[in-house]
Amino acid sequence: MLKATLRSFLAHKGRLALSALAVLLSVAFVAGSLIFSDTVTRTFDRLFASTAADVTVSPKQDLTSRVPTGVTPTLPASLASLVTGVDGVAATHVDVAVNNVTVVDRRNAPVGPTTGAPTIAKNWYVTKRSPVKLTSGHAPRGPGEALLDADTARHKHVRTGDTLTVLARPGSFRVRVVGIATFTTTNPGAALLFLDTPTAQTRLLGRPGAATSIAVDAAPGVSDNVLKQRVAARVRSSAYDFKTAGEQAKSDIDQLGTFLDVIKYVMVGFAGIAVLVGVFLIVNTFSMLIAQRTRELGLLRALGADRRQVRRSVLTEALLLGLVGSTLGLATGIGLAAGLIRLMSAFGMNIKSTEMVIGWVTPVSAYVVGVGVTFVAAYLPARRAAGISPMAALADAEIAGVGRPLRVRAVAGAVVGALGVAALAGCVRATRTAPAASLLGLGVVLTLVATVIAGPLLVRPVIRVLGAVFPALFGSIGRMSQRNALRNPRRTGATASALMVGLALVAGMSVASTSMSKSFDQQIDKTLGADFVVQNSNFQPFPQEITDRVRATAGAGLVVRQRFTPVAARLPDGTRVETTAAGYDPRLDDVAHITYARGDTAAALADGAMAMDLTFAKDHGVRVGSTIPLRFPGGRHTDLRVGALTNQGGSENFGMQGGLFFGMATLQKYAPDGQDSALYVNTAPGTPKDRLRSHLGKTLAPYPQVQVRDQADYKKLVHNQISVLLYLVYALLGLAIVIAVLGVVNTLALSVVERTREIGLLRAIGLARRQLRRMIRLESVVIAVFGAVLGLALGLVWGVCTQQVLALRGLKALAVPWGTIIAVVVGAAVVGVVAALLPALRASRMNVLAAIAHE
């Protein structure tokens, strides 16, 4: 029996190759993402573990904000001398490191990375843990000297002796590069600039006696933990955090984690799509193989093989396929990870491919996914194979699956579909985000399952309509292709399903993201009243110097500053909410249109007052006049009276839960170290907008970190952020299509084989090769378009429901990307044409006589 299985596996290798490719793709993405994240994590683990001091003392961060505030927490440098006296301390170092500076060259071009990685300026000292060593020049001495890291120097063509400008919070200053420091560890992608300690303290922090942390080296024989406890006991202050090297490394990695997580999730998304679509392909391949081998299997049964043996034979084939696919996928995954690592180096993160980490989890997951998916997908066809009666050997080769009624499918599809629609309806009617989102998820899954089950039932009506124009356009060839597609609804349905799943997801996501774009547009139109916004494209805050320059620009009228700070609010209903609040200058009304349910801007920005979102206030029992105790970073706190309630919608986004804001004076009093995040600028009376814009452009030329935007530019900025999501969607679409094409090729190839005699007859009575190819191509197109239409319909429904959930968060606009949808349908037709290439060629090359004589 095993021999028969192996023979059959090898005999069908062409068809199985396509399935193996699907397995390969899913496994490759799973393995690739695991290897990549393992490698990156290990690299940074090593980097942070090797560079972290035995014990680090840093200011405690009691409140953190998801919105950058520009604050660099500090502690007194004198703490170092206190710690030096502790028993077991070998040495202490004062660390002054600031990661929100901008460094520009003589032509005002940024020297640091522009892809999001930080530019870090810090004080220069050397220990055995330093990640860099001085490779040329000398250490910085005095206010005008600096070292630059070698990678940055090379990329930006900076040489020793060049002058750079550092834009830091206290103000910008010039330095001369006096030496180059080279990474001895992996360069994590940041640019490093080193100053001597006093310069760093005064010029970066603006406080001569301050530091950002104290690094403590342990004496031999003293463990990190013991030392940490001794240091903590000596300092005795709750204002500081004490961390051992291990703890410090871990928290550094956690901070980096979010960025790496994004990459991981993207890869998992690809793996998911590949698995999902691949399952359809594998199910279909095995079903077809079994249909083709009905007589053969019947003969095996007639010769005495029992059901279990037949089933096992098919499953063994699946196992072999899974093993082959997983092995190839694992290899491809390694290549994929290597590619990703190289891509990362384009972003400045230099990880050596030779340091690639392949943990035991990777091959295990690869085989579990690959073999598991194949096995699960082959299970149903295997059961069907086992059900073949020995009589099948004697009967005429009847194509399995054609005759069996679809009643079970109809009932199951209707039930699951009804549940799915109910869930989606519930989601649309829900008034709270959390239940709406879970109903949406449930509805999406159920409607997808229902459509897959009922797919074959939809084949007839939908293809009748889609193919209705074929006979008119292509005569009898069109008629035959349309009917060929209808011939085996199960097969057509399953083939189209692969395409459908991918397109449904993509359509849903593109409706959601287009709606988001439109909502943001509307919100910007509605709320932004300023002529210009001066802002960093990453929303990073910028130094006071820039604000001063903007204010002094000729033609600039009103300038309203925006700052953020993390706060913790104790609400009347007893909950404590940590969120981010904004501070504004007075005359906010002139640059923004804010809708108030109660109160007005004056009441909101008044001394001792604040504004809050109406819905949030209602949820927590807050009214106008309520007094809310607020905590600020560094232990500062105050009580603010709610002066106004806003009705903006969408304020829950971006970590700004509750939509809290108050006067700039209040913010500066309780969060004094912040920097401005945005400036809203109006023209002075009598100044044309264009002129102010060009003046601002000149003023801000030395500050490449900020840009001037009018309303249209601002929208573009927001669109670009959403586009990133869309590009991802398109990449997913591409992958789904690649796998779906394999499925269509598979189906057509089998159909061609099954219809050999028919093709022979057609050729004998005068069908030209070209016409035959067209017939197969049209069949392929109609199957692909069927899948696309089903997928788009489903995706549109999902997208509209998703938008309803987003609407609860204030994104009220619905936009359907019709252009994309039409392009997808056209694209599906192209996919059909491409998929038909090989099967059509094969059919047209058939020998007419051999085809007619074919059994």
Add this chain to the structure above:
Amino acid sequence: MSTAAEHARGRAEPDGTAARARGLTKAYGSGETTVLALDAVDVDITRGRFTAVMGPSGSGKSTLMHCLAGLDTVSAGQVWLGDTEITGLKDRELTRLRRDRIGFMFQSFNLIPTLSAAENITLPMDIAGQRPDREWVDQVIDTLGLRDRLGHRPAQLSGGQQQRVACARALASRPELIFADEPTGNLDSRSGLEVLGFLRQAVDDLGQTVVMVTHDPGAAAHSDLVLFLADGRIVDEMARPTADTVLERMKRFDTVRAAFDDTSGREK
């Protein structure tokens, strides 16, 4: 098509040849294992006649038909359909020729399962993008008694009915020549007789030219002329055959064959 119209007048006198072959040779394989399916055959198919090709298995009768019909390539010799030499034509030209000038009937699997009877009948003309001659097609359909079966799919028709539809298709475009390859091979005797009757009618009443390959003497008896093939050569012919005379002639093959007894089994 103009020539076909002339034949339609009736079958007064045979007027020339519908197809002919000179030195037609078909070899399979090469070197030591070469098998000659046709060995320098000269043949003329007379217009407006019903010609039967008979011979034992492996005599090359199907190969002869395939070569005459442009379905198969020849190893040597020439074949004409009317005045057109078809040896040396490219696939595209041969396909057109089959489509426009030849009708086919096969032993089994004659119809496209997805098309109705009516659609099957007009298929060659649909493929060619020509409008069928409605009057003629109606006449054919009525002659074959298919009027009430036109909307049916092949699966809904009996074997005899399917073969009648195939016959109608072969006639529908008024081809110069109809080739029938064992058209009664898969039918019970009554349906077989019916189909033979229709082929006869097609020649007598509709003025068509039919070449039928068969190994059934009873079927051959419906023809005007029987050509006997043995070992790739035409060894005899018989005008106005009857089942008995044909059977008699065939029996002689068997004795000849018994004497040689080294025939190579090449059929189809």
